[in-house]
Amino acid sequence: MRKELRTILWLGLLLGGLILAILVGWHQVRTASTTASSAKVIEQGRQVYADQCASCHGAQLEGQPDWKTPLPSGRLPAPPHDAGGHTWHHPDDILFRIVKEGTAAIVGGGYESDMPGFADVLGDAEIQAVLAYIKSTWPERERGYQKEVSRRD
Template sequence: MRNELRNILWFGLLLGNLTLAILFGWHQARSAPTAAATAEIIEQGRQVYADQCASCHGAQLEGQPDWKTPLPSGRLPAPPHDAGGHTWHHADEILFRIIKEGTAAIVGNGYESDMPGFADFLSDAEIRAVLAYIKSTWPKRERTYQENVSQPR
């Protein structure tokens, strides 16, 4: 009876260790692609930005010259998306909606902007990828600020 009990305990210990090993392996397998996906998403966003955004906002996210001074049309030039601009002051939800719906639709009250909505051209995933790319270029201080303003209130 004593040997039988010892065998049951050993079996239970072995089964427990095997379960932990499987769970650890599963966790590692699930975590590794997440990091790779982040790099892939940022790269996808870089490409979409180059194709759809850089012509106005600049290849280096620098925006148009004198972006705070209205053009003769009364509209503002395209702002930079680097740390020198104001993009990082806005929450994710607002940035997403500006890209999807256009600035005028978000600001409202007859505001006019040359920034169109891209709902017909970009998927939600592509918009999120562009935002991931832009945010990946910001220094830590700007990223932290933007993460904080993006938290649900």
């Protein structure tokens, strides 16, 4: 009986170790795949940003000069998307809608903005990629804050 118990215990440990090894390996493959996928999305977003956004928001995400001071038209200049701006204060769903529908459509109440909606130019995946690229440039503190704001929304 003791020998059978030892054999069962040994097989249980062996099986448990095998399952653990499979799970760890799967997690590593999944993490590597996610990292590669994320890098691809960020690179796509960088290119879309350069093509569609940089002319107003700056090649380095710096925004237009005096972006907090209204222009003669009463509209605000394009804000920066780097850590010095306010983009990271907004949750993901609002950022997505601003890019897709335009600022005026989101703010409402007759608010006027030079920021158009890109629904006819960019697909949802491209908008998500642009946002991923912008977020990838923020320091950890801003990324963490924005992630938390998005979680609450």
